[in-house]
Amino acid sequence: MLNSMSNVSSKKIPGTAVLTLLFWGSLFLASCGSMQTSPAAAEKLVTDSARTRNIMAYLAGDDLQGRETGTPGIEAAADFIIEEFRKYDVLPYFEGYRDTLSNFPEKAYNVVGVVSGKDPELKDEYIVIGAHYDHIGVQKEVAGDSIANGANDNASGTTAVMELARYFGRSRTNKRSLIFALFTAEEKGLLGSEHLAQKLKSENLDLYVMLNYEMIGVPMNGKDHLVYLTGYNRSNLAETVNRYSGDKLVGFLPQAEAYNLFRRSDNLAFHEAFIVPSQTFSSFDFTNFDHYHKVGDEASSMNPAFMAHVINKMIPVVERIANAEEREIKYN
Numbered sequence: 001m002l003n004s005m006s007n008v009s010s011k012k013i014p015g016t017a018v019l020t021l022l023f024w025g026s027l028f029l030a031s032c033g034s035m036q037t038s039p040a041a042a043e044k045l046v047t048d049s050a051r052t053r054n055i056m057a058y059l060a061g062d063d064l065q066g067r068e069t070g071t072p073g074i075e076a077a078a079d080f081i082i083e084e085f086r087k088y089d090v091l092p093y094f095e096g097y098r099d100t101l102s103n104f105p106e107k108a109y110n111v112v113g114v115v116s117g118k119d120p121e122l123k124d125e126y127i128v129i130g131a132h133y134d135h136i137g138v139q140k141e142v143a144g145d146s147i148a149n150g151a152n153d154n155a156s157g158t159t160a161v162m163e164l165a166r167y168f169g170r171s172r173t174n175k176r177s178l179i180f181a182l183f184t185a186e187e188k189g190l191l192g193s194e195h196l197a198q199k200l201k202s203e204n205l206d207l208y209v210m211l212n213y214e215m216i217g218v219p220m221n222g223k224d225h226l227v228y229l230t231g232y233n234r235s236n237l238a239e240t241v242n243r244y245s246g247d248k249l250v251g252f253l254p255q256a257e258a259y260n261l262f263r264r265s266d267n268l269a270f271h272e273a274f275i276v277p278s279q280t281f282s283s284f285d286f287t288n289f290d291h292y293h294k295v296g297d298e299a300s301s302m303n304p305a306f307m308a309h310v311i312n313k314m315i316p317v318v319e320r321i322a323n324a325e326e327r328e329i330k331y332n
Contacts, residue, residue: 052163056156060155207274
């Protein structure tokens with residue numbers, strides 16, 4: 001999450017029947033280790049705690065040195081994301097997966113993939129699914145540790161986007177086209193998302209909605225929902241998500257409104273450029289995470305089963321957003 005949060009709180013393809021059977025069989029196996037959910041939702045389980053743990057272990061590992069923008073560590077993270085996109089048939093949106101920022105003095109990249117929609121008309125409408133994959137790098141040493149690994153902030157959101165991309169890259173169940181965007185330089189002032197939003201706007205992209213994932217590594221305390229939505233009262237997105245999921249997936253967090261978190265993550269640039277619902281899902285509730293922008297933001301402090309549960313609950317929601325005949329999600 002953007003550095004300005006620090007003054008808020010210190011706590012913080014198949015063409016054959018055989019391949020099709022193999023694919024759906026792999027989805028069943030992936031679901032076996034996941035948290036329990038309703039029988040209807042079980043059909044869409046594609047990730048589990050082992051997968052989320054492994055992705056987080058790499059992205060938030062010491063080898064990547066905190067993934068600061070412009071460093072070899074974030075280059076390695078980009079390579080990892082791109083390899084996963086290739087593996088699951090998520091194509092580059094531009095000429096290549098790396099999109100060089102125009103608003104940062106050093107060479108820095110967003111990673112941008114796409115799964116084209118299958119409907120002849122709706123495929124020209126787009127949904128951006130995003131998260132920032134950078135963090136703040138090496139900091140002042142504390143108890144022998146100087147790497148701010150950025151597990152919750154925001155390897156967790158990056159993991160969600162990668163797993164959603166994996167599902168849609170293989171299933172191809174989306175009528176609208178899906179852009180999967182991993183932003184750099186969020187910690188430098190939301191620069192990666194600003195660059196991409198302006199670039200897509202200049203191309204007259206027909207954007208329906210932007211869904212952003214930020215700090216979903218641990219569950220909230222004492223809530224009857226899994227995540228909250230920034231800018232909750234600005235749109236009917238939360239209501240629509242809950243209706244699509246058949247559950248209380250998204251709720252309201254008063255602190256998110258009090259501290260105006262709507263303007264502190266990568267949804268903001270798309271809101272300003274396109275004036276369409278552009279909001280962030282998060283589970284950081286100011287009481288459940290003590291390591292914001294600190295060296296203690298380690299993968300070992302995350303809850304992989306919770307992350308897998310959130311991602312699996314999001315899959316049918318994103319699918320219904322992508323396939324709705326009408327644009328149901330609107331600003332109030």
